[in-house]
Amino acid sequence: MSGTDLLHKVVFMLVAVSVVIGVQKVVDITHSLNEDNPRWPDGREFELNVISNGTDSTGGWYAYNDLLFTEHTGTHFDAPCHFAMFPGVYYSSSLPVERLVQPLSVINLQAQANYYRDYEATPNDIITFEKEFGKIPEGGIVIFDFGWSKYWKSFEAVYGSKSEDVTTFHFPGVGLSAAELLASRGVYGVGVDTPSVDYGPSLDFPVHRFLQGQNIFLLENVGNMSALPKGGDGVTLVVGAMKVDGGTGGPARLLALFEDTSSGNIPECALLTVTIVCQIIALFV
Amino acid sequence: MSGTDLLHKVVFMLVAVSVVIGVQKVVDITHSLNEDNPRWPDGREFELNVISNGTDSTGGWYAYNDLLFTEHTGTHFDAPCHFAMFPGVYYSSSLPVERLVQPLSVINLQAQANYYRDYEATPNDIITFEKEFGKIPEGGIVIFDFGWSKYWKSFEAVYGSKSEDVTTFHFPGVGLSAAELLASRGVYGVGVDTPSVDYGPSLDFPVHRFLQGQNIFLLENVGNMSALPKGGDGVTLVVGAMKVDGGTGGPARLLALFEDTSSGNIPECALLTVTIVCQIIALFV
Known part of the structure; x- marks a missing residue:
């Protein structure tokens, strides 16, 4: 031969x-909703009311619940109309659906946030990421991993405060200059594993207002990203956002899809x- | 050369x-939730309560709503625990996540349902489908397209009744023998574009009980499938189901992904x- x-x-x-x-791998980066979820103080608490949980008149099993909550609960999606209003702003039911299925970039700032709770991501953090993983693609979704999902079961650990007074909050977020750089890349979505893309001490939410003013959607309280490839490299994120007429957001099932190379x-x-x-x-x- | x-x-x-x-294409087969959605009579009506919709104390826009509804509302997901209870039965938060991202098969029975409102899909319908599109894959998700999404805005058109009395309902569904054949194929999920996998006249829901007893999830009130490739050929369905501890189901964002060959x-x-x-x-x- x-x-x-x-x-x-x-x-x-x-x-x-x-x-x-x-072989496609699916990783769920969604926290489960329940009545103990740490929540932003102005929203109503998540309620699951059991309506049926047993056998019905036919002798068969029949279980279902009513759900009552604020749109911005748990791992959730902010439609741009949450913090911005202009002609063409997207509601949860009008956001173009292809924006919900896009390449993911995960910028790991766990060390920075571990060192300083009120850390705000900088343009340099994005540039450092791009040196390792390549330029953030137009239309991509960028999530900052501050290592915050490990705190999820505790309000005090998540918010850095025992009080629901928003002026006492301390957690990391995205700085305005970093948000501007992401917008210049043409991203469709920006996410964090904290309760807000604006860091805890913010009271006027400039990053929400800027990004949503660009019709960019947000993801907050994103779940554990440790099972994802480093940097989110090769991952397509599917944002299973609730679709509600007039909706400003809602709980979202976040499913990360990638080729499994581990086995x-x-x-x-x-x-x-x-x-x-x-x-x-x-x-x- | x-x-x-x-x-x-x-x-x-x-x-x-x-x-x-x-080039990946994304098609949304989810109806928007709103207060006019036709709903199963025993659940509470979908409510969207506007909490804020205007400028806040900082002068910036701030809009959000509370949502109140029954889990089995709109285009939704039935976790197996809705109609079955046994050790290991899946709740919405415990269903293995890879089951939510699987090959789709769409069995078009519009002609049959158009001819007879109370049509029940038969094993022969499945075998006919398989002759054209190949055997339904193990782990796949099968949705029956009865052409019902065109009726979505009208309770009477969907349920075949002006009354909320369940004994007056007429719409197509899946026959028990067809469900048994699907289970033997090892499917993970079965869906319909009608309000129930059991056809309208059913009062004891044998198909729900059988499929959910096999830990198979259900999708109901699926939205318009007309933009999908015939038979769902080449489509991966992502079921963005709400993830609730103790949840028996919930609204689901259904996103169909496939390679675009149209252009x-x-x-x-x-x-x-x-x-x-x-x-x-x-x-x-």
Whole structure:
């Protein structure tokens, strides 16, 4: 067998294998809703009222609940109309649906937030991220990982305050200059694992107002991102946001999709790259 | 240039092109929630209470609402614990998340339902579908399209009754034998564009009880599927179901993802198939 023939066979096998091994992984970065969730003080508490939980008149099982809550509860989505109003501003039911399925970038600022609770992400944090993972794509969704999801069960740990007085809050967020840089990249969405994209001490929410004024949606109280590839590299985020006429947001199921490479599977794009390289070599041998 | 060299170049170009053209399309098959949604009579009506809708003390815009509703409202998800109770039954927060992202099959029974409102899907409907689109995959999600989403704005059109008396309801659903065949295929979810997988006249919900007893989730009042590829071929459905501790279901954002071939783009899998065929030929020329 000549070298060229061998190369043909290797390429053929690689391409054939790439068709069958694309194992998709799904990671849920959504906190479960319940009555103990730490919540922003001005909203009503989450209530689950059990209406039926047992056998019905036919002798079969029948269980269901009523749910009562404020839109901006738990892991949730802020439609741009939450903090901005202009012609064409998006409500939860009018946001173009392709914006809900986009490449994810996860900017890990756990060390910074661990060092200083009131840390605000800077343009330099974004530029540092881009040096490692490439430029944030137009239309992408960027989530800042401050390591805050580990605090989720405790109001005091999340808000840095025993009191519901908003002037006592301390938690990290996104600085206005960083938000401006993200908007210049053309992102569709910005998220945090804290209760607000504006850091705890903010009382006038300039980052909410700026980003939503650009029709950019927000994600808050995002759940644990530790099972995602570093930087969110290769992840498509699906934002399963509630769709409500006149809705300013709502609980969102956040599902991160990516090719699983942890169990020895090779991602399709890697195989295609190898295939292309082999093809180029094959042109010259 | 020899025939083999030309073939190499063609294969190379095809593979290279396949890397860059994967244009993903997102179709939303979710009805918007609002206070006029036709609803099952025993649940509370959907309420959106405006809490803020104007400028706040800082002079900036601030709008949000409280939402109050029954879990089984609008386009929604039934966790298996809605109609079944056994050790290991899934709640909305405990359902394995990979079950929410699976290949979709859409079985179109619009003609049958148009002819007879109380039509129940049969095993033969499934077998006919499989002859055209291939066997329903293990773990897949199957939705029956009765053409019912066109009736969504009218309670009478959806339920076939002016009355909320459940004994007067007429709409199509899934027959028990068809449900048994789907369960034998190992599906994770079964959906309909009507208010219930059990047809209108049912009063004891055998299909709910059977499927949920197999830990299969349900989707009801699914929105317009007309923009999907025929049969749901090549579609991955993402079920953005609310995640509630103790939840028996909830509104779900249903996003259908597929490669867009309508604008002349060729799906990656087709290119890979062509590539493999070329490779096989290349081995012998």
